[in-house]
Amino acid sequence: MVGKKSGKALLREEGLERTDNNMEQTSWPVIQPINQKNYYVDFLKRDEQFLAVRTQLDETRNKMVKQAKDRDRALAQGRQVNEDGDVDMDEDEEEEEDELSAGNKTIVIHPGSQNLRIGLASDLLPKSVPMVIARKAQMSESEEDGGEPMPKRRKLDNGSIEPVPEKRFGDDFAAKFVGASNDLKVRMRMNKRKVLPQSRDMVTSYNRRATYDTINEHNDTLHIDWTDVSKQPDYVTGHAAMRISEQSKPRYKLKWPIQHGWINEKDYPSLRALYNDIALIIEDSVRTELKLDLRTRKDWQQYSCVIVIPDYYERTYVTSLLDLAIQDLGFSRVCFIQESLAASFGAGFTTCCIVDIGAQKTAVCCVEDGMVIDNSRINLKYGGQDVTDEFVKMIIYNHFPYADINLRRRYDFLLVEELKKKYSTISEADISVQLYDFHLRAPGQDTRKYTFKIYDEVALPTLALFRPEMFDHRGKLVGRRKLISRSYDLYDGKANDPTSAAQNEILRAIAPPEPIPEPFRPKMNGVNGLIKDEADSRRPSIARVQELENGTPTPSGASSPLRKSTPQPDGQMPRLNENGTPNPDDSMIRQPGDDTMMEIAEQPHPLQQQDPFYLERRDDILPIYPLAHAVTSSINHAARGSSSKTRDLYNSLLLIGGASKVAGFPAQLETTLQAILTETGYSREIVVGRPPREIDPEVCIWKGGAVFGRMSRTNDSWVTPFLYERLGERVLASKLMWAW
Numbered sequence: 001m002v003g004k005k006s007g008k009a010l011l012r013e014e015g016l017e018r019t020d021n022n023m024e025q026t027s028w029p030v031i032q033p034i035n036q037k038n039y040y041v042d043f044l045k046r047d048e049q050f051l052a053v054r055t056q057l058d059e060t061r062n063k064m065v066k067q068a069k070d071r072d073r074a075l076a077q078g079r080q081v082n083e084d085g086d087v088d089m090d091e092d093e094e095e096e097e098d099e100l101s102a103g104n105k106t107i108v109i110h111p112g113s114q115n116l117r118i119g120l121a122s123d124l125l126p127k128s129v130p131m132v133i134a135r136k137a138q139m140s141e142s143e144e145d146g147g148e149p150m151p152k153r154r155k156l157d158n159g160s161i162e163p164v165p166e167k168r169f170g171d172d173f174a175a176k177f178v179g180a181s182n183d184l185k186v187r188m189r190m191n192k193r194k195v196l197p198q199s200r201d202m203v204t205s206y207n208r209r210a211t212y213d214t215i216n217e218h219n220d221t222l223h224i225d226w227t228d229v230s231k232q233p234d235y236v237t238g239h240a241a242m243r244i245s246e247q248s249k250p251r252y253k254l255k256w257p258i259q260h261g262w263i264n265e266k267d268y269p270s271l272r273a274l275y276n277d278i279a280l281i282i283e284d285s286v287r288t289e290l291k292l293d294l295r296t297r298k299d300w301q302q303y304s305c306v307i308v309i310p311d312y313y314e315r316t317y318v319t320s321l322l323d324l325a326i327q328d329l330g331f332s333r334v335c336f337i338q339e340s341l342a343a344s345f346g347a348g349f350t351t352c353c354i355v356d357i358g359a360q361k362t363a364v365c366c367v368e369d370g371m372v373i374d375n376s377r378i379n380l381k382y383g384g385q386d387v388t389d390e391f392v393k394m395i396i397y398n399h400f401p402y403a404d405i406n407l408r409r410r411y412d413f414l415l416v417e418e419l420k421k422k423y424s425t426i427s428e429a430d431i432s433v434q435l436y437d438f439h440l441r442a443p444g445q446d447t448r449k450y451t452f453k454i455y456d457e458v459a460l461p462t463l464a465l466f467r468p469e470m471f472d473h474r475g476k477l478v479g480r481r482k483l484i485s486r487s488y489d490l491y492d493g494k495a496n497d498p499t500s501a502a503q504n505e506i507l508r509a510i511a512p513p514e515p516i517p518e519p520f521r522p523k524m525n526g527v528n529g530l531i532k533d534e535a536d537s538r539r540p541s542i543a544r545v546q547e548l549e550n551g552t553p554t555p556s557g558a559s560s561p562l563r564k565s566t567p568q569p570d571g572q573m574p575r576l577n578e579n580g581t582p583n584p585d586d587s588m589i590r591q592p593g594d595d596t597m598m599e600i601a602e603q604p605h606p607l608q609q610q611d612p613f614y615l616e617r618r619d620d621i622l623p624i625y626p627l628a629h630a631v632t633s634s635i636n637h638a639a640r641g642s643s644s645k646t647r648d649l650y651n652s653l654l655l656i657g658g659a660s661k662v663a664g665f666p667a668q669l670e671t672t673l674q675a676i677l678t679e680t681g682y683s684r685e686i687v688v689g690r691p692p693r694e695i696d697p698e699v700c701i702w703k704g705g706a707v708f709g710r711m712s713r714t715n716d717s718w719v720t721p722f723l724y725e726r727l728g729e730r731v732l733a734s735k736l737m738w739a740w
């Protein structure tokens, strides 16, 4: 019987039978995938897994263990133990603890564009040191650029300086000055102040005739001791640097490592040189001003350091300062605090809006319950230095008898600072023709005593903070990003400097219209699919083209006037007029085609749609915006529509910074804010205050840093060299009080 052949038999017939030994191909155990539902990993999920946290916990634990041992020992020895378990410490320990909490071993550093504030946390007041270093050079800064004075004078065709003081700074300045002066007159008349019609003539006719008296050096009791550089030191810092003669042999040139609240990339060839200078200024100040003889690394290791940084900081600046403090100077531990937060500590406010007007930057920021509100941060690039420039131009316009004054010369800079501080006021009651005198002290010359008359020049430069288009902003962006690019995230490669919605809104209001990048251009019809007007308005302005050609960016605020002003409660922005000044009743005279401009400017740029903070990442926009409008913008973003928060913030505005120390400033800010709010249909109580307990507004931030440095038990922001060595700048992520 022919049965059905089995499969195996068939395979055998065809020679395809399997001849292996039926063993598995591998002896490795096969691992079955685990059920996804049932596993859990806590990697990087618990605090103790971070070294920075673990070391701190260890420290606390060690302290507690030590306390427990002390208690047991004390009980065994029959010594006193308090109810809470504390033991009376022996003298050495007590001294150490006292020193730490009293801040004797903590140095608080607040670097600024013009001044460094430095002191022990236990000091009542810090020392203010000019943040400057003088180094040997071919020529002094006043001899550079062919000895061009500052502010720059107009020249005639034959190269000589314009002889008529009223024309010396150009027609634009003259028009602005006269306009601002007339506005002030109108306002003073409205407020029933007496305004004499011939005031300016009285001033100019007196000044034109004024001469000076000469006083011999030995008869001048207040003569200045100029710095002796006969031993040719490599560098001189602080006050001594400002007192080196311009004609010294060898020549010294001044360098200011921080400018406009940024590092000064323009004047330095490398970052190393820049941070080296910062370190030298700090070291010298510690020795000469704090009288601490710290020479060896061991000496520095006995001290901790609190560094105050801007609210709207750049990450590379913070990490470089950390490196400098730990590696170069050798502090035993370092911590950071933001300026506004420090100011709120210094003044003892918990919820407030800080308005800080420094030398070259103005910062506005709201603080709530001891935390900086990130989206309320605003950083504007003008301040007391612009006021000084404007002051000099105005007094020269009014025939100031010492017309040769030049802010590039050290002794003139000191003189103008002195005059400005002494006579500036914006209190209307004090604005009248006044006769004053001053002494001009220059190295190697007899002292000269001048008398002069002054009128509204005491007020108008400071009032210009409310109309910053009055200032000359040229050159402020020169050199920006020459040495260092912005910070990028290590993992996703995105820019990671802090951002702020309020700052972004301001940049959006002032940014010049930009060409749309190719990939985003709508392809429709006409010129790139746009109607002609649109296409024109999106082209870069002539100023921008020139700026790109010259490689010297002009401030965008100047080349493109602000088109919008304060945000209103509904989020809409009223317009500013063509000069960039806030429009009083929003009934602006519109230019032909202006509506198209507005609409286009209000549409977010395609790149901004991709990255909401795209404007903050552009380095060609100089943030310049009227002060009071910046305050409303900051508060709007802090309160985010909450009426009670808005009320609280308007009720607790804190005015600080050197340039705010002008009589009548708080009242002026209140009035301007009130006017803006009334325009938008709101009326609120506005209270602008200065720091209480007679704390100098210039040092309020430093005071807060000192309070922070003395918090021995609650401050867990200290970075030690141990942690820095192991974690590098990543340590900041777990040590700062805010999200890094």
Ligand SMILES: Nc1ncnc2c1ncn2[C@@H]1O[C@H](COP(=O)(O)OP(=O)(O)OP(=O)(O)O)[C@@H](O)[C@H]1O
Binding pocket: 111, 112, 113, 114, 115, 116, 260, 261, 357, 358, 359, 360, 361, 362, 383, 384, 385, 388, 417, 420, 421, 422, 424, 657, 658, 659, 660, 661, 662, 698
């Ligand atoms: N009494 C005063 N009246 C007018 N201006 C003053 C007075 N006192 C100081 N200033 C100005 O304040 C400015 C210095 O302020 P401050 O020390 O707060 O600035 P900074 O911290 O060095 O700079 P920034 O905040 O821009 O980094 C200088 O322009 C100085 O002329």
